Amino acid sequence: MANKILVVLEQREGQLKKVSFEVAKAGSDLASKLSCDVEAVIVGSDITDINKIGNYGISKVTHLRNSEFANYSASGYSQAVSDFVKEINADVLIIGNTSMGKDLAPRITAKLDGGIAMDVTALEVDGGEIIATRPIYAGKALIDVKVNSDIKVFTIRPNVFNPGEPNDSLAEVSTKDVDVNLKDKVVETKQASGKLDVAEASIIVSGGRGMKDAESFKLVEDLAEVLGAAVGASRAVVDAGWRPHGEQVGQTGKTVSPNLYVALGISGAIQHLAGMRSSKYIVAINKDADAPIFQVADYGITGDVFEVVPALIEELKK
Amino acid sequence: MKIAVCVSHVPDTATKVIISDDSKTIDPNGVTYIVNPYDELAIEEALNTKEKVGGEVVVISLGTDANKETIKKALAMGVDTGVLLKDSNFRDSVSLAKALAEEIKTQEAELVFFGKQAVDYDNSITGQLAAEFLGYNCVSVVTDFNLEDNKITAEREIEGGKEVVETLLPTVITTQKGLNEPRYASLKGIMAAKRKIIEEKDATPFDNKIEVLQMKKPDGKQPGKIIGSDASAVAELVRLLKEEAKVI
Numbered sequence: 054m055a056n057k058i059l060v061v062l063e064q065r066e067g068q069l070k071k072v073s074f075e076v077a078k079a080g081s082d083l084a085s086k087l088s089c090d091v092e093a094v095i096v097g098s099d100i101t102d103i104n105k106i107g108n109y110g111i112s113k114v115t116h117l118r119n120s121e122f123a124n125y126s127a128s129g130y131s132q133a134v135s136d137f138v139k140e141i142n143a144d145v146l147i148i149g150n151t152s153m154g155k156d157l158a159p160r161i162t163a164k165l166d167g168g169i170a171m172d173v174t175a176l177e178v179d180g181g182e183i184i185a186t187r188p189i190y191a192g193k194a195l196i197d198v199k200v201n202s203d204i205k206v207f208t209i210r211p212n213v214f215n216p217g218e219p220n221d222s223l224a225e226v227s228t229k230d231v232d233v234n235l236k237d238k239v240v241e242t243k244q245a246s247g248k249l250d251v252a253e254a255s256i257i258v259s260g261g262r263g264m265k266d267a268e269s270f271k272l273v274e275d276l277a278e279v280l281g282a283a284v285g286a287s288r289a290v291v292d293a294g295w296r297p298h299g300e301q302v303g304q305t306g307k308t309v310s311p312n313l314y315v316a317l318g319i320s321g322a323i324q325h326l327a328g329m330r331s332s333k334y335i336v337a338i339n340k341d342a343d344a345p346i347f348q349v350a351d352y353g354i355t356g357d358v359f360e361v362v363p364a365l366i367e368e369l370k371k
Numbered sequence: 372m373k374i375a376v377c378v379s380h381v382p383d384t385a386t387k388v389i390i391s392d393d394s395k396t397i398d399p400n401g402v403t404y405i406v407n408p409y410d411e412l413a414i415e416e417a418l419n420t421k422e423k424v425g426g427e428v429v430v431i432s433l434g435t436d437a438n439k440e441t442i443k444k445a446l447a448m449g450v451d452t453g454v455l456l457k458d459s460n461f462r463d464s465v466s467l468a469k470a471l472a473e474e475i476k477t478q479e480a481e482l483v484f485f486g487k488q489a490v491d492y493d494n495s496i497t498g499q500l501a502a503e504f505l506g507y508n509c510v511s512v513v514t515d516f517n518l519e520d521n522k523i524t525a526e527r528e529i530e531g532g533k534e535v536v537e538t539l540l541p542t543v544i545t546t547q548k549g550l551n552e553p554r555y556a557s558l559k560g561i562m563a564a565k566r567k568i569i570e571e572k573d574a575t576p577f578d579n580k581i582e583v584l585q586m587k588k589p590d591g592k593q594p595g596k597i598i599g600s601d602a603s604a605v606a607e608l609v610r611l612l613k614e615e616a617k618v619i
């Protein structure tokens with residue numbers, strides 16, 4: 054049984070992040086299955102267009118505001134959200150499984166003595182109880198879990214819960230100024246400017262050792278550019294120093310579920326597959342027809358990346 | 372300064388996962404266990420810090436006798452002492468973090484390193500939970516760490532970049548790749564580890580808030596179509612992506 058669902062939205066530089074629409078929709082869908090209330094909260098300083106969250110089924114949102122909240126602070130954000138949960142008597146929280154959410158959700162859970170299920174890919178209701186499904190062993194298995202404490206916290210995997218088409222309703226926004234006593238502070242943000250992160254992209258083009266060397270890897274970037282995709286990499290490429298670790302996909306890199314994942318010159322080792330096998334569509338280009346990547350690919354071309362990829366870029370530009 | 376490192380003992384990342392008959396756990400037959408890869412970074416950073424500021428490092432692991440192997444590996448790398456919190460039952464992250472926090476308090480450790488994630492259940496939360504139970508500060512997913520007096524400057528990975536965070540001791544840090552290169556245990560280290568003490572005690576029980584209902588295999592992805600073997604296949608690929616998959 055649930056009383057009230059609170060979805061925790063996320064902003065970066067004052068803009069709602071895409072994952073906010075996904076948590077909003079996941080929260081409103083769950084609320085209708087449980088016939089309970091749902092509302093949203095967002096922590097930040099100045100934030101634009103918060104009311105747009107109404108497009109995804111949420112009619113009420115509270116902005117917990119302080120000028121010190123322009124950047125994320127674990128201590129500040131977790132205190133503000135926990136106090137708000139108590140104030141409105143919410144008992145189910147839905148948060149995005151992002152770098153902010155993964156840090157924030159457990160802090161709130163511990164403050165409220167709740168239980169938590171991370172990186173959830175499905176939320177169902179059975180006999181009035183919420184059943185969450187989550188991948189474990191890097192996606193080699195799934196578990197269904199139930200949270201038995203009064204406060205239940207779920208983080209949802211980005212790109213999995215479809216926010217659907219936005220409607221034109223707007224949410225009612227109330228702003229609440231809160232006091233802070235930050236114990237940890239972001240003093241600098243080093244954003245690789247304009248670069249799309251693999252964890253957030255809906256299309257990813259990844260390259261492996263088959264791209265030959267760091268210079269030739271440029272071809273991966275070129276294809277990513279025409280597709281509006283993020284660039285990913287296998288560990289072999291990261292270990293060789295051709296690409297930064299932030300781009301590594303796999304068990305010891307990032308877990309991704311884009312709509313389209315294009316693997317260029319990647320063999321498809323079990324640790325790589327673990328990070329990308331839940332992608333909706335997978336394309337593999339590899340000259341070895343026996344490469345394991347073809348076992349998970351929807352579409353494959355068994356050819357040389359240096360011939361096929363330039364042709365593919367030309368075709369897409371048409 | 373007393374520094375603690377929490378380590379987990381997990382199946383090798385190359386493990387083929389087979390679900391047991393109880394439908395709740397994996398079949399341990401033929402599975403080899405390793406030190407959780409992220410925890411090696413945690414051990415290395417604890418040792419680096421000790422080498423800079425002095426003090427003592429204790430490694431803590433909760434689990435069965437089998438975890439001693441992982442504790443020994445840490446001792447061989449240079450950690451001073453080990454604690455095994457014995458428990459053979461399923462624990463969720465909250466009850467695990469409470470037991471670890473209790474031991475960290477007993478050890479009076481002011482700086483604690485965790486891996487950012489254990490590669491079995493991939494929860495990525497034990498360090499943050501323990502920090503909160505201890506009332507410590509916490510920086511997670513750290514790729515650069517500096518300690519000066521009691522002030523910490525740490526860089527954490529975020530989507531598309533890094534954040535530089537400042538905080539004060541006592542603190543929990545969770546470690547991410549890029550932070551350091553874990554050392555190999557030397558022969559001397561392995562010999563020295565044989566004389567180091569592993570203290571064993573029963574882990575304090577706490578209620579689990581999570582109940583595992585069932586473990587299952589993901590829907591197997593069927594191999595798809597091979598469209599061609601050279602550049603002539605690209606037109607068909609683009610058509611399929613547009614018309615069949617509708618992803619571009």
Ligand SMILES: Cc1cc2nc3c(=O)[nH]c(=O)nc-3n(C[C@H](O)[C@H](O)[C@H](O)COP(=O)(O)OP(=O)(O)OC[C@H]3O[C@@H](n4cnc5c(N)ncnc54)[C@H](O)[C@@H]3O)c2cc1C
Pocket residue numbers: 260261262263264286287288289290301302303304305306307317318319320321322323324325328338339340341344356357358359384408
């Ligand atoms: C603990 C642990 C964790 C790991 N974590 C990860 C992880 O997170 N992510 C990850 O990716 N790996 C991870 N690995 C490594 C993994 O096992 C593989 O070694 C790695 O994924 C291989 O990278 P690759 O596919 O780029 O290289 P390779 O396996 O060398 O494959 C290169 C492929 O390119 C093809 N090729 C070569 N030339 C061409 C050409 N001209 N045209 C077309 N195709 C070509 C070849 O046929 C081959 O299939 C991990 C390993 C361990 C032990």
Ligand SMILES: Nc1ncnc2c1ncn2[C@@H]1O[C@H](COP(=O)(O)O)[C@@H](O)[C@H]1O
Pocket residue numbers: 377378379380407409410413431432433434464467471484485486487488489490492493494495496497498
């Ligand atoms: N059984 C355990 N004993 C000690 N530390 C653990 C244990 N399980 C997890 N940890 C620590 O918590 C980190 C995060 O684990 P998790 O939250 O399960 O992904 C790991 O990298 C370890 O540092």
